[in-house]
Amino acid sequence: NKIIEVRSLSKTFDNKKALKEISLEIAHSGITALLGPSGSGKSTLLRHLSGLVFSDHREGTEVRVMGELVQSHGKAAPQVRRCRARAGYIFQQFNLVNRLSVLTNVLIGALSSTAKWRTLTGCFTQEQRQQAMAALERVGMAAFADQRVSTLSGGQQQRVAIARSLMQQASIIFADEPIASLDPESARTVMELLKDINEREGIPVVVTLHQVDYALKYCQQLVALREGEVFYQGAAADITEQA
Numbered sequence: 017n018k019i020i021e022v023r024s025l026s027k028t029f030d031n032k033k034a035l036k037e038i039s040l041e042i043a044h045s046g047i048t049a050l051l052g053p054s055g056s057g058k059s060t061l062l063r064h065l066s067g068l069v070f071s072d073h074r075e076g077t078e079v080r081v082m083g084e085l086v087q088s089h090g091k092a093a094p095q096v097r098r099c100r101a102r103a104g105y106i107f108q109q110f111n112l113v114n115r116l117s118v119l120t121n122v123l124i125g126a127l128s129s130t131a132k133w134r135t136l137t138g139c140f141t142q143e144q145r146q147q148a149m150a151a152l153e154r155v156g157m158a159a160f161a162d163q164r165v166s167t168l169s170g171g172q173q174q175r176v177a178i179a180r181s182l183m184q185q186a187s188i189i190f191a192d193e194p195i196a197s198l199d200p201e202s203a204r205t206v207m208e209l210l211k212d213i214n215e216r217e218g219i220p221v222v223v224t225l226h227q228v229d230y231a232l233k234y235c236q237q238l239v240a241l242r243e244g245e246v247f248y249q250g251a252a253a254d255i256t257e258q259a
């Protein structure tokens with residue numbers, strides 16, 4: 017029961033190799049940090065895991081998440097839609113719909129891939145509304161349910177985004193620089209919340225971070241990238257003060 021399995025993954029943009037034959041296994045169901053300087057390939061790797069981006073065409077390339085094949089040799093696996101539906105996404109810029117209420121943004125997590133966006137205008141079930149309120153309570157944002165997202169701070173918006181993945185019943189959460197736009201206090205709140213959800217709901221989290229200190233504090237597993245290659249993988253607890 018591996019969380020993530022990546023075999024021989026390369027990605028070339030124009031002539032630039034963003035990922036160079038990366039192979040990787042994550043067996044730990046805690047929080048895994050993808051670390052590395054800007055441009056090292058963290059986001060590109062995360063997008064491959066979530067099936068939002070496909071790799072170069074090469075024999076032997078595979079990406080599996082929670083045991084399911086997401087893509088192989090640059091093509092979507094038949095399961096890719098299901099994999100996407102089961103993954104919650106948290107982004108640096110929150111990706112909420114600003115003009116809609118907090119509650120509606122969380123309800124969006126309940127839309128299945130077969131739902132039509134039209135349904136947004138009317139009819140979520142009463143049960144779905146209750147679930148969305150429960151998700152907002154879980155992240156401490158229930159009092160803001162009726163406000164527009166545009167009135168919230170960045171940290172509050174990120175908590176709403178986390179509630180949306182709970183609503184979606186995500187089996188894994190991918191977070192791409194979730195705290196990069198936040199002040200230190202909001203950043204801590206968001207990381208604490210991810211940690212709490214990971215521990216209590218048992219949802220594995222893979223998060224890109226460029227701050228090593230947050231990774232050491234909140235993540236159990238580290239994967240460090242440099243220029244498109246994995247140069248370190250291991251337990252955060254194995255990192256000591258000496259280099």
Ligand code: ADP
Pocket residue numbers: 029030032033034052053054055056057058059060061224
């Ligand atoms: P990180 O997340 O570590 O900052 P990225 O994965 O965003 O790194 O980017 C890795 C490299 O790939 C960078 O050189 C970046 O400019 C390049 N890159 C990423 N996405 C694209 C894209 N859509 N088109 C062209 N180049 C890209």
Ligand code: ADP
Pocket residue numbers: 055059060108193
């Ligand atoms: P991040 O590192 O958080 O992904 P970036 O600023 O590197 O943020 O990238 C933002 C967007 O621009 C992404 O969709 C990425 O794929 C794209 N991108 C990044 N680098 C390039 C590039 N050199 N050319 C084209 N698109 C790029």
